[in-house]
Amino acid sequence: MAMNERYEPQAIEGKWQTRWDDAGVFRAGRRPGAPKKYVLEMLPYPSGKMHMGHVRNYLLGDVYARYFWMKGFDVLHPLGWDALGLPAENAAIKDGVHPAVRTAENIASFKKEVKSLGYCYDWEREVNTSDPEYYRWNQWFFIQMLERGLVYRRFSKVNWCTGCHTVIANEQVKDGVCERCDSPVVDKEMPEWAFRITRYSQDLLDSLDTLTEWPHRITAAQRNWIGRSDGAEADFRVQGHDALLRVFTTRIDTLFGCTYVVLAPDHKLVAQVTTPERRAEVEAFAKRMAAQSKTERLGEGTEKEGVFTGAYAENPFTGQAVPIWIANFVLSDYGTGAVMSVPAHDERDFAFARKYSLPVKVVIHPASGDKLPPGDKLEAAYTEYGVLEDSGAYTGQTSEQARQAMAASLEKDGKGKATVTYRQKDWGFSRQRYWGTPIPIVYCEKCDPDRNGLPVPLEQLPVRLPEIDTQAVLTGKGEPPLAKVASWVNTTCPKCGGPARREAETMDTFVDSCWYFARYLSPHYDAAPFDPKEAQRFLPVDIYVGGPEHAVMHLLYFRFWTRVMKLLGLSPVDEPVKRLITQGIVNGPDGRKMSKRWGNVVAPSSIVQKYGADTARAYVLFAGPPERDFDWSDDQVEGVFRFLKRVWTLAATHQEATAGATHDGPYEGKALEIRRAAHKTLKRVGEAIERLSFNTAIAGIMEGVNALYAQGTPETAAEKAAMAEAVRLLAVVLTPFAPHIADEISEAYGSKDFTVAQAWPEFDPALVVDDVIPYAVQVNGKLRAEIRVAADAAEADVRAAAEADEKVQAALAGKTLRKFVFVPKRLVNFVAT
């Protein structure tokens, strides 16, 4: 069929999307004998409208998925919906629309937009986390984990968001406010359910070393978040009491410099050891601290403060008595909730000691250079490692030696030991919300008087969310919404059959995204969360694309869950993802984050409408490297559109004349140049894709198109055949970036198959090397001339050609040659004085 003269994306894109769908070209499993690739983008929360961040995210995966199809792999590239969660419920509180209704609407419109960009998803595998057939497996995992001690109920201080009226995770607290709604977060004592992720802290840490294809910043963030710290515990005897005070320190080598110890205000020994005359002040202080949040207590500008308890503790090595204080900067849930203070060698302790006139004793000196002044003259804490002084038997040892020796000695005497602590805490996942996975637990007063909770029997899963009167139940206030649904919350005990109550809390939605990547393997499987046979075939994910903001939440939780799935015998892999790609942000044209507030939002739909999906795709990829942020530019979009028009015009111009052109003999002259341009482009684009350099891949195609234009109209049969081949190859290399125009051109040039179903051809090595190449000629490192010589010219020939150049001769005149540098196929350098 003859191509239209004008490039009209609107006229072709919908057609190809329908054809791809109808033919099912993107269905995984079509090539059972071929090696697989699993390409995945992070599960989207379906807001009504797609934004550019989504477009970019899915494109990065899409380029790979298409490229891998063409490379002959069996590709799994699915998409689904993170459909439970707060935004839909918050909206319901405002306008009374049931979250399920709103979510369904949002998914429908979001999906329509996704489809308009021509992504190559296998829609047969779409999953929706709000479907009971999905969340029943959250419940199933919960029960399996409960049986294995990986889920437990605890009574603890939780982060309570005053805006969302729910508990949120540590990771969701930013600067003391909720990252979702910016409301203040306060500490609240509540019972909650938690995953024992800390059982895997060390493994999650060690295994980071195997994630060699993850961005360094992400593994670094996880390492930091897990926060392993190697330290020691030491017991101080409390004078006048039969009590030991256990402190945690990372600097046991400074123990001889300890001049006081500090307890967390809520440490359990405080009440016991405080002397009667200090009691009033200590209690008042503790009460004040209890009312403050963690961030208030530890915030940047917060003054260190504390009070003396009146009690004394004995240094386990020297027996020396030091006062016991309580202070705001010691937290009960880190380490042992008690620290030994060594003001000479810790900044915080130093500031505290100076404020309250406590003694400062120097016990570490720098390994080289001047010694420190005595404690009372010290101007700042010396916190580096060094050599011990005034430290009994350890004097003269280095910090490193003393850390080992002192911890060993404590352990031998039963006064302490070397320990490892982690900053990472267990993952509290109870949420006082409706639109989440019901926690499959019932409370029976008869069978379970301690209210530990009884698991719902597996055969009764899923525990479905009840139908509700939205306005009556979702008020945003008070007890968990499900507690108000009497017909649901009142149930029978699975053990005795008597009356019981259901757990009214729901799960954090991060649970959903922990294992969705495995559900895609067999989205309708009903014997387990997924089919282990498929896991053997498709796991791990080969390429995972998403935002770097998920460095420590989702990406840590789902690594944890991967371990659970292995433990349960479902999956064979240790890590979920081989290669992680974190994409940069698409900012507005003004350089600010796209936001309604700034009025700088560029809607993907408007770009698709005006220029077509191919332009939107190619522009977003051309704008810069995947990991980097970029500012939207309307002018650059125009430029990319212009490029696609050039591609179209090139193809349309030569279509008729080259149709059926064949040539058997060798190619020469213009025909050869056309073939060279095409094969060089093929090589360059393939290499750029492998390197994740999509912007230069597109630049390479642009160069190829420019080179073909420069060749003008093909005249001979050889030229026509070469041009037809070149246009077909152009369609091939365009496929990952601009698949619609690629298929349209390919079809017009006689192809019977989708470009994505064709093989990515091998370039002809003979066509990508030039016969004559330029050499740079330098004299003393400065460029003086450029010469063109045969590509296979020997050093002597290149040198002779270089010496023959006038400019080189001028530069060398009157000088003595000291050295000659020859870099094959690059440059020569005359070093002369």
Next chain:
RNA sequence: GGGCGGGUGGCGAAACUGGUAGACGCGCCAGACUUAGGAUCUGGUACCGCAAGGUGUGAGGGUUCGAGUCCCUCCUCGCCCA
């Protein structure tokens, strides 16, 4: 404060293991075709200079025949963690 990234033309950016800095695109300038063009095509475009030539990758030093790239000191912007 700690960790991690970045600083290259008027702008977005290229430059594989040290080897012609600025590919490709935008913008701008000129020309062609046009009644016209903000369509399209062709050419030019780092800076200074008429030119020869010189200078240039945040600043300063170093290693090297040769440094955007490696080493040291510093400035600056961004993100994450405190």
